[in-house]
Structures are given as C-alpha cells and as structure tokens.
Amino acid sequence: MIIRQEKPGDFQSVYFLVKTAFQTAKVSNGAEEDYVKKLRVNSNYIPELALVTEQDAKLVAHIMLTKTFVATGGSKFEALLLAPLCVALEYRKHGIGSKLVAKSFEYAKNLGYTAVFVVGDPAFYGRFGFKSSALFGIKHVPLIPEQYVMVYELFLDALTGIAGTVTFT
Secondary structure, eight states: OEEOOGGGGGHHHHHHHHHHHHSSSSOOOSSSHHHHHHHHHHTTGGGGGGGEEEEEEEEEEEEEEEEEEEEETTTTEEEEEEEEEOOOOGGSSSSHHHHHHHHHHHHHHHHTTTTTEEEEHHHHHHGGOOOOOOGTTTSSSSOOOGGGGEEEESSSTTTTTTTEEEEEE
C-alpha cells in the first residue's frame, strides 16, 4: 500500500473512484465526484493535501483537505475542510481510510495548519477525534444539523479563543 499526493494524471481515475465509492456509501448526495472537481479549481485547493492510496497497482482510496475559514467577527481563522474521504468497497474495513486520514493530518500539521473541519457521520469521524464544532462556539452557514459539523484540532488548544461561523465552499 502506497499513500501519495494525487497527480493530474490521476484525476480521471479519482473521479471514478469517488463516484463508485459513494454509490455504496451509507450517506451520499450523489455528486461527490463533481465536488472534487469543483474543489480542485477553487483557490482553496491544496495539491499537497489531496492524497490517494494505491494498492494492487490501482487507486483504492482518496482524501482531500482544502482551505476553509472561520469568520470571527472582523477577521478570518484559516483551517481545513476534509471532503471527501472514500475507499473502494472491496478495500473497506482494512484500515486504509484511517491511514489516509492520519497521513493527511501529518502533512497538514507540517504545512502549519491547526484544525480540520468535516461534515459527516459523528460515529465514523468521532473515532478520529472529531468533535462537534458547536463545542468550540463555531457554527455553520448554511445550516446543517449541528451534530454533523465537526472539527479536529491538529494541535492541543488550537481553537482556544476562536468562535464564529465556518463556511464550506
């Protein structure tokens, strides 16, 4: 198993990986693969934080962390958004997703980022240490049910004194 940064030559394979992986996901809006394309052309895209897992000579997992911001009164706090994370159906339940999350967090810390937001299943993301962003005084617009908007501090107390509204675009 190899975890590496995605390359432009991977984009088409990643598109189909994300599409097929989310066809069998518990929760999906059916457009995750298009969301990946949209994120790549956005100024918040960070190529170093778009990772793939290769196994058996094919791409079997993908994760992307992009910039997002918490509006805190008159300023902005820069953070990351984890979206999406996917593992091909036949490779699930082998720790590949967990390794991909850990590696992406390692790279994010090395680049100086301090917090990662996610919109997802609390039972799934809670095992990585994600907590409700509301616990930190951080809300989301447009409104998504509070329990699904979570944050992970890459460094202890990274969100101390940060409160406001996070937006995901």
